[in-house]
Amino acid sequence: xxxxxxxxxxxxxxxxxxxxxxxxxxxxxxxxxxxxxxxxxxxxxxxxxxxxxxxxxxxxxxxxxxxxxxxxxxxxxxxxxxxxxxxxxxxxxxxxxxxxxxxxxxxxxxxxxxxxxxxxxxxxxxxxxxxxxxxxxxxxxxxxxxxxxxxxxxxxxxxxxxxxxxxxxxxxxxxxxxxxxxxxxxxxxxxxxxxxxxxxxxxxxxxxxxxxxxxxxxxxxxxxxxxxxxxxxxxxxxxxxxxxxxxx
Amino acid sequence: xxxxxxxxxxxxxxxxxxxxxxxxxxxxxxxxxxxxxxxxxxxxxxxxxxxxxxxxxxxxxxxxxxxxxxxxxxxxxxxxxxxxxxxxxxxxxxxxxxxxxxxxxxxxxxxxxxxxxxxxxxxxxxxxxxxxxxxxxxxxxxxxxxxxxxxxxxxxxxxxx
Numbered sequence: 001x002x003x004x005x006x007x008x009x010x011x012x013x014x015x016x017x018x019x020x021x022x023x024x025x026x027x028x029x030x031x032x033x034x035x036x037x038x039x040x041x042x043x044x045x046x047x048x049x050x051x052x053x054x055x056x057x058x059x060x061x062x063x064x065x066x067x068x069x070x071x072x073x074x075x076x077x078x079x080x081x082x083x084x085x086x087x088x089x090x091x092x093x094x095x096x097x098x099x100x101x102x103x104x105x106x107x108x109x110x111x112x113x114x115x116x117x118x119x120x121x122x123x124x125x126x127x128x129x130x131x132x133x134x135x136x137x138x139x140x141x142x143x144x145x146x147x148x149x150x151x152x153x154x155x156x157x158x159x160x161x162x163x164x165x166x167x168x169x170x171x172x173x174x175x176x177x178x179x180x181x182x183x184x185x186x187x188x189x190x191x192x193x194x195x196x197x198x199x200x201x202x203x204x205x206x207x208x209x210x211x212x213x214x215x216x217x218x219x220x221x222x223x224x225x226x227x228x229x230x231x232x233x234x235x236x237x238x239x240x241x242x243x244x245x246x247x248x
Numbered sequence: 249x250x251x252x253x254x255x256x257x258x259x260x261x262x263x264x265x266x267x268x269x270x271x272x273x274x275x276x277x278x279x280x281x282x283x284x285x286x287x288x289x290x291x292x293x294x295x296x297x298x299x300x301x302x303x304x305x306x307x308x309x310x311x312x313x314x315x316x317x318x319x320x321x322x323x324x325x326x327x328x329x330x331x332x333x334x335x336x337x338x339x340x341x342x343x344x345x346x347x348x349x350x351x352x353x354x355x356x357x358x359x360x361x362x363x364x365x366x367x368x369x370x371x372x373x374x375x376x377x378x379x380x381x382x383x384x385x386x387x388x389x390x391x392x393x394x395x396x397x398x399x400x401x402x403x404x405x406x407x408x409x
Contacts, residue, residue, distance in 0.1 A: 040378040129376045140367045147356045147363070154349045156267030161342045162257045163264070163283055168334045169256055170286040175330040177293040184297035187322055191305050191315070198310055 259283075 047055035053070070061069040081087040221229075261280065268276045300322070306315045373387050385392040393403035402409065 037374075040374075041380070126376050133370060133373070133376075137367060137370045140363045140370070144360055144363045144367075147360050150269075151353055151356055153267045153269055154352060156264060157345050157349055159259060159264040159267065160279075161338060161345070163259045163279060164338050164341075165335065166256050166259060167283055167286055168332065168338065170283075170290050172330050172332060174286065174290050174293060176327070177290075177295065179327045179330075180297045181293065183322075183325065183327060184300065187318060188300060191300070191309070191318065194309050194311070194314065195305065198308070 049055060049058060058070050061073070065072070082089070265276065302315060302319050305318075309315050369387075374383060379387070395403055398404055
């Protein structure tokens with residue numbers, strides 16, 4: 001009868017677990033190695049009741065003994081140990097109880113603050129690492145941009161050679177034109193010189209001729225002619241003065 | 249007269265100036281001033297010199313035949329064009345520049361590929377919150393502690409702490 005009870009009990013369907021569903025745990029690698037990326041580690045550890053007993057224990061006993069099962073088991077066990085003196089109560093017990101009380105009070109009072117402080121330290125470490133990573137990524141982006149810009153600059157090298165060729169062409173053209181101008185100027189200068197020479201010669205000849213004619217005329221005036229001309233002038237003057245006296 | 253008047257190609261100085269890197273700006277400015285000076289000099293000179301008025305000189309110069317002689321020699325005169333010595337050098341420079349710029353672009357592309365690769369590595373990294381120490385050493389090999397070289401904690405020279 002006893003041996004058939006577990007079989008009969010096992011045949012019953014398991015009762016639905018409605019109380020306290022556990023958080024999803026990590027899959028253990030039970031089969032051959034899988035190369036898929038592992039899911040991230042959980043943020044918090046397994047749930048624990050009264051700081052000592054894991055929740056799985058309560059869930060394990062729930063189908064058979066319900067919600068109060070583990071508590072009854074615990075109470076029973078403690079009473080058994082005390083009454084049968086498997087655990088002996090002595091001075092250590094009192095000391096242990098006081099220490100336990102202090103510890104529990106301290107954890108309940110300061111636990112949150114200490115945890116927050118530790119979390120802050122970790123956050124700072126993470127933030128620093130993240131900043132480094134972001135900076136590295138940014139500098140890589142900038143480097144890529146700079147390289148692309150340099151490539152674009154290199155494409156413009158044809159401008160340089162166009163400018164150089166233009167300069168050379170301009171120099172040649174300027175030189176040629178200067179030569180033409182020089183030829184023209186030289187020829188013109190020579191022709192103008194000839195013309196100027198002619199004009200100068202003409203002028204000099206004229207002046208010389210005039211001087212010579214004057215000189216010869218002056219020379220040809222003989223003393224006889226001079227006397228006659230002076231007498232005539234005097235007569236003319238007298239006649240003029242008479243006429244002038246008459247008018248005045 | 250072929251080759252006398254190689255047409256001047258219009259150089260877009262604005263676009264050229266954009267592409268000059270800042271380290272070479274003085275050279276660019278020198279080139280520009282030189283080009284401008286040459287353009288100015290060219291603009292001053294007329295394309296053809298003014299014609300000589302032979303009739304006036306023939307009428308006014310008494311010496312017989314001199315003007316005709318001049319005229320004949322003048323029209324027969326051919327002014328030699330200046331020889332172009334630099335164009336070949338410029339073409340050679342251009343070839344050289346084409347080659348070196350192709351090399352530079354190759355190297356630049358290789359660098360870009362490298363940077364891209366590193367960037368991808370950074371982008372594909374798992375976030376720091378989910379990393380274990382092993383993952384960190386994988387992603388950043390320089391964080392790995394050399395336990396053979398420094399067998400005692402902290403596994404790196406004290407100066408590096």
